[in-house]
Amino acid sequence: MLPDERGYFGAFGGRYVPETLMSALDELGEAYLHARKDRGFQEEVEYYLQHYVGRPSPLYFAANLTRHAGGAKIYLKREDLNHSGAHKINNTVGQALLARRMGKRRIIAETGAGQHGVATATAAALFGFSCAVYMGAEDIRRQAPNVSRMHLLGAEVIAVEAGSRTLKDAMNEAIRDWVTNVENTYYLIGSVAGPHPYPMLVRDFQAVIGREARRQILEINGNLPDYVVACVGGGSNAMGIFSGFLADREVRMVGVEAGGHGLETGKHAATLSRGRPGVLHGSLSYLLQDEHGQIAPVHSISAGLDYPGVGPELSYLRDSGRVVFTTAKDNEALDAFQLLCRTEGIIPALESAHAVAEAVRLAGTLPSTATVVVNLSGRGDKDLETVIQEVGQ
């Protein structure tokens, strides 16, 4: 079972952080390994996932979308129906319970689209932590409803004006806060990125998606899917669903990165498609960077995918060939967003719309006997303003 003791997934992962944080990472790693073995902790997590988050989330056969695509049957894993609107809550509930077990009082987080920020603020309210969320000023502008939600939930939202003023810069600032307040603060990372043990523990808390989806598709269909499709920013929803099928060699997996304006324009966030290995935010992984190792500016219409890095396990799965990565452009995601609204009456997050775009394309190339499972990682209420601006009414 990966990662190894040093936090490596093959050549990727590790701990590339200031010395000030190393003891805290050791402490977190130990606390997590103990918690993982503790039946009481597991039951507590399960309790909140069931009664608070609303799990299991349905696996829904999208009959109309399937008809539209004209090929394989498309199933949607409805993480959009979770409390607080996305898969992010699976991880924040788990980590907040871990933080409580570790005796921490304050939680900090970074957020891009605001979904992880909302999910963190939600768990902080539930378990009585003080909470500060770092968010790029540009993202605060384009994800205003989530900022209001975080305020209502009692979190402080700190605008980050540095750099590109998006997720990457929010994460820099959250790490600086953690370096400064490491002795009383728990850093609740929202993706399968960051230094070991975060890629492992975030994956483990999200793995409930894949476990459920595998059981559900077997119940509904009697056999495993041909494809599992998920969007990839940092990669937490993708690792969550992929992890349930990694051992099933016959199941093919597709990660969909943000193609932005198109790979040829340079305005995209397709880290695994166009990046090369490097170190950012504590781990060695694929990275969009210039020839001198400076992190490249990235673009996506969806704030949650607008990130130049990716989780180390996904880099490993890319190089091993177990997962294939492709891209959906801004306009393709917008088309899929509207398509899902009109065919199924489901408003997806723009992030998830990237996965829907690829699933529809892929299903059209497959026979009607084939099945494609898509992780519908979040709902799109937060994106209404962006979409209305882009496509009119």
Place this chain on the structure above:
Amino acid sequence: MSDNRITRVFAELNARGEKALIPFVTAGYPDLETTAELVLGMARAGADVIELGVPFSDPLADGPTIQRASQAALSGGINLRQIVALVARLREQTAVPLVLMSYFNPILSYGLEAFVSEASRAGVDGLIVPDLPVEEADPLLELGDARGLALIPLVAPTSTPERITRIAAKARGFVYCVSLTGVTGRHGGFSKKLAEVIGNVRAQTGLPLAIGFGIAEPGQVRELAPYADALIVGSAIVNRISAAGENGAVKAVQNLVTELKQALVKK
């Protein structure tokens, strides 16, 4: 590594009963030409070792001052190759030990082997990589040892005695003790654990010990000097450069270095 310039300077200072002042400037801020003049000026004003910061787009151990300087330098098109070339030019004019402080990714992107070999040939004496803890340092350490380039580790107030033992065993040049839990340039007092951490480091290594982060004024220099063999001043110098503007930067920084060095020498 007995012929390393860092080792020699500390030996000379030690023989005279003096402590080292290590000022830091961001390379390429405001431009490379000024950086060269600043290095030569600081050496004349009494700097014993000089740290050159390699700008990085995402400097997560740095506070606002060095973030801004790094961003400005990057906007001016600075890169690690130019900084190595700058050191080669400076080496024709000064023997002051030069240490590069760089985040890991620019070095990784350069290629570890190519970087260590070209940097050491250019006359770089040491390397501080704030996001490369001892667990990940072996490849760079081994290359550095082969070329006489000292990989200088950091120790923090949160470092446990076990970590300090591991770090000290792999330390080269000197040990960089971080004075506080926080980023560079932070105000708000030094860690209460500093004396204890320094004691733990001393027990593990005979290498010189430098304290850095948040040191800006002569008063702080006098406060910390008894604990260390060297003091590192970064953000305060970069602030002087920003405040002085185009022409006055070298003079302003020289004045600060003189002032700090006097505070260090005076009993």
